[in-house]
Amino acid sequence: MNSGTSDPGKSKQPAYWTYIRVEDLLSLQGGLDADEKSLTNDEVLFITVHQVFELWFKLMLREMVVLRDLFRVQVDEQRLSGAVRGARRIATILRRCVDHFEVIETLTTREYLEFRDKLTGASGFQSAQMRQLEILMGLEESSRISLGAGENYMQALREADGSDSPALSRVLMQLDDRPSLREVIDDWLFRTPIDGSSPDDSRDPENVASFVEEYLAAHAGEIDTACRFALERTAKGFDKEAVTARYEQEKQSLRAFLCPEESEGGERRRRIRVATLFIITYRELPLLAWPRELLDGLAEMEQFFLVFRQRHARMVERMIGKRTGTGGSSGVDYLDKTALAYRVFQDLWAVRTFQIRKEAAPELRNESFYDFRYG
Ligand code: HEM
Helix, strand or coil, rough: CCCCCHHHHCCCCHHHHHHCHHHHHHCCCHHHHCCCCCCHHHHHHHHHHHHHHHHHHHHHHHHHHHHHHHHCCCCCCHHHHHHHHHHHHHHHHHHHHHHHHHHHHHCCCCHHHHHHHHHCCCCHCCCCHHHHHHHHCCHHHHHHCCCCCCCCCCCCHHCCCCCCCCHHHHHHHHHCCCCCHHHHHEEEEEEHHHHEEECHHHCCHHHHHHHHHHHHEEEEEHHHCCCHHHHHHHHCCHHHHHHHHHHHHHHHHHHHHHHCCCCHHHHHHHHHHHHHHHHHCCEEEEEEEEHHHHHHHHHHHHHHHCCCCCCCCHHHHHHHHCCCCCCCCHHHHHHHHHHHHHCCCCHHHHHHHHCCCCCCCCCCCCCHHCCCCCC
């Protein structure tokens, strides 16, 4: 970039500091009194690290909107590469976020306690962009874990006197911005041809049922073999009945997964789950290459959201132990619960349990349907 000369020929070329807005950026670490000189290095570090995270959240939000919008219209397999790139970019950013916790861990508990009291009431719990990410991704409102003090996450986004805040407006706007990423991915999976059969084919229910029956049989065969091996190797005194029951339970779990209750979405959810299993099972087929990469990319993205939550919880435990959070939650206990419960792409995780070896997969019908077609 140029040096900001007054030469008229160059006046339209921006300088680095103009483009990056460096001075604006460096003026934002002054804390509550906007006076950086009055703050210790520890506190400036604390503020800066949070700001860096918020910038990463901003980028992830932009990527997730593009990813979601790609699926608002019917998307062909070849265009899925853009979606895969988006999911992987989000996962990469999250990986970096996880590393950033190391920087905050250079603070000792005592150093943090020096300024912690003035934060009371303020917490990462009020990060509107984090909530936006969760909502856009498709986290169900019903699965949210309460702060434990009768307060929900929307109330926490209000100003201390109960009035609206910019954070609240952002989150309300996000709640209105449907569909979520999960909803569009579900729609796409619902339309995915299974053994070459699509939902608008008149015989689709029968075709899907045939695949399901054959998969259940193939899976049962794999489980029986695994059970036999396990029984042969169990030590004396080991409860063989309990081992057998555990393997039988795996078969039942697959049945339940492929025959969801009405409350879980019934027939529609069934087709979505079967399609997920189908893509993963025949992942080598040319036409399933991008769909399979997308499912892997989404799983990776969600994995790093979970790792982010777990990493944050361990950093918090190291920093403040099990005390109450500045946002009023039970602190680490609350954070650990979110790390377990906040999963959006649950079916994607479930199919890992039910996958079988390539050689054991049911014979594919209509294989030529999945050849690569250009254009
Ligand atoms: C000394 C460092 C930190 C401590 C002790 C800490 C502590 C906590 C605690 C106890 C909570 C639970 C809510 C509450 O009661 O306050 C929380 C929530 C949260 N914190 Fe931190 N935090 C720290 C740094 C960070 C950083 C650097 C980020 C990055 C943005 C962050 C992001 C979040 C988010 C997003 C939540 C909401 C989690 C959820 O509700 O799912 N925290 N934090």
